[in-house]
């Protein structure tokens with residue numbers, strides 16, 4: 001029996017999201033059926049809903065920061081049982097055989113991961129035209145290998161955004177070996193940035209936040225930042241030259257990045273996490289002069305996502321959230337476009353009309 005699901009969907013690029021009903025598949029032998037309690041609202045959701053990247057197929061239910069409870073499991077599932085607290089992030093499947101999948105980096109799957117929403121769905125959910133549909137909904141059925149365990153000490157609402165914002169920042173901090181004494185700068189204090197600050201601080205780094213104004217200075221310090229720099233303050237930027245081992249750049253709009261490269265120490269890296277749709281100039285001189293690099297990073301693999309959730313539980317870290325009802329999603333999008341959120345909207349599915 002397909003599972004009746006209530007959701008909010010985008011129906012066209014220029015229309016508000018609206019209530020949407022569809023069916024999830026009944027769990028197969030390897031599936032976990034989940035009642036979604038909370039879903040975070042990521043900036044990518046907005047890009048896809050508004051077709052900013054092209055190729056969005058409507059109707060689309062966004063949402064890839066899912067936290068909920070297991071309601072049923074298939075016959076081959078032994079790691080999860082009914083009632084378990086679980087999460088689902090940006091992927092619900094991958095090819096499992098390519099080099100990336102074999103190494104547990106499913107997000108870089110060569111033929112392409114199956115994204116939680118908007119991907120062709122090989123399992124063909126009955127009414128959704130074989131497109132995966134995401135977490136702005138009260139039910140989801142997911143293959144057990146793409147289900148994460150949410151530790152008991154993490155509240156489900158504040159844990160939901162860890163499934164994208166948390167892993168997106170955790171993975172590069174680990175990849176570039178941030179630890180005790182590392183000097184890390186975080187550009188932009190939004191959904192991603194605030195998690196980067198908390199995680200880098202918990203790993204032992206000395207954290208500096210770079211922002212366009214000092215509006216969020218007190219928040220940054222509360223989250224663990226030791227220093228706060230305003231990008232337009234030329235003297236302060238000059239004083240911070242060659243200081244950082246890693247710059248986590250979370251800004252999801254086109255911005256001037258060349259001026260940040262001089263902040264990197266020798267062999268330092270600036271890693272781009274924000275999804276921008278236009279190019280930004282980078283000059284060779286500041287790169288070669290100190291063997292600096294500009295890099296990118298995309299979420300993290302399933303194994304690393306579980307590691308991140310366990311790390312957050314161990315260090316008492318979760319997201320700063322503002323909870324909304326599903327029918328407030330359009331208002332939330334409008335506020336996100338003005339960066340008016342501290343620091344992540346989370347939809348409370350119990351308030352689904």
Ligand SMILES: [Zn+2]
Pocket residue numbers: 042043044045064090164165
């Ligand atoms: Zn996301």
Ligand SMILES: [Zn+2]
Pocket residue numbers: 094095096097098099100101102106108109110111112
């Ligand atoms: Zn693969």
